[in-house]
Amino acid sequence: MSPRIREMTLADCEGVAEVRVGGWRSAYRGLVPQSYLDGLSVEEDAERRREYLAQGDPGVVNLVAEDPGGEIVGWACHGPYREGEVRTGDAELYAIYVHPDQVGRGVGRALLTASVARCSAAGHGRLLLWVLKENDRARRFYARAGFRADGAEEPFEVDGVAVPEVRYTRPLAR
Template sequence: MTPADCDGVAEVRVSGWRSAYRGLMPQSYLDGLSVEADAERRREYLAQGDPGVVNLVAEDTGGEIVGWACHGPYREDEVLTGDAELYAIYVHPDQVGRGVGRALLTESVARCSAAGHGRLLLWVLKENDRARRFYERAGFRADGAEEPFEVDGVAVPEVRYTRALADVAAPRPLAR
């Protein structure tokens, strides 16, 4: 991801939240999300230049950004563990079911494995059955850890998923 991609990534992220979390989070919160504000946050994160964080974008044949994934080191109580974490993965709602998310996840898994991480962990809303099935089909399993998460006063707990990486092949060119 480059600074020029931030507007497209923000559009994917905000539209992804509004679609994926409809009925799971307060609608007023989802309606209040701003593509412009999110794009500015993406630019700030990129400017900070954390070398351990990888942002991947997926583009359609016309060069429009249709998906985004971000991964980096896993921290437990602010201590690096040697594992990796998938921080985010979003696909534009018009592209869901077309393999974009699978391609981004496959690339993140491969890159984390190539970087020597033993596991890839992620957090997903407990009630997000569609996302949980997506991760389970990709070999991730809930490990029993749960975290409270609150949005506008509404509890939307998260569960942690994990996947061993030792058996993953090296990454293939796919996303930048």
């Protein structure tokens, strides 16, 4: 059964934090320092989510995926593409995470489809995202959804370790 996709509320912060921390620990094991993954805290992440939502950044959309029982099983966030501190006319998928127990069940696909639709409806010409270069599973996921690496790379620092990221892009229908 397809998950229900809706906008995130303050009441969702704990569930989203569980998904994010679990997603990091599962997807990035062996790709980022284990000490960083071990130090992740659901409570601290939930507090950060509450702060971000309370700030109400215009143009940034947080979506959650719920299973039939109402449990949060995925989260995605998108908004304007950032060239440094400057926002452009393109859109960026800032994050997408699925609870490790739900990977491969269509949750990520449903969240990505919703983000693509919303970015298209907002009039953006492209949707861009950054993915860890060594995260083969995520790279295959995005390629199946019509994204292509555009050759841009940059390091993402995690606990003092440079972890290379590659940029993917997909044109959007207007």
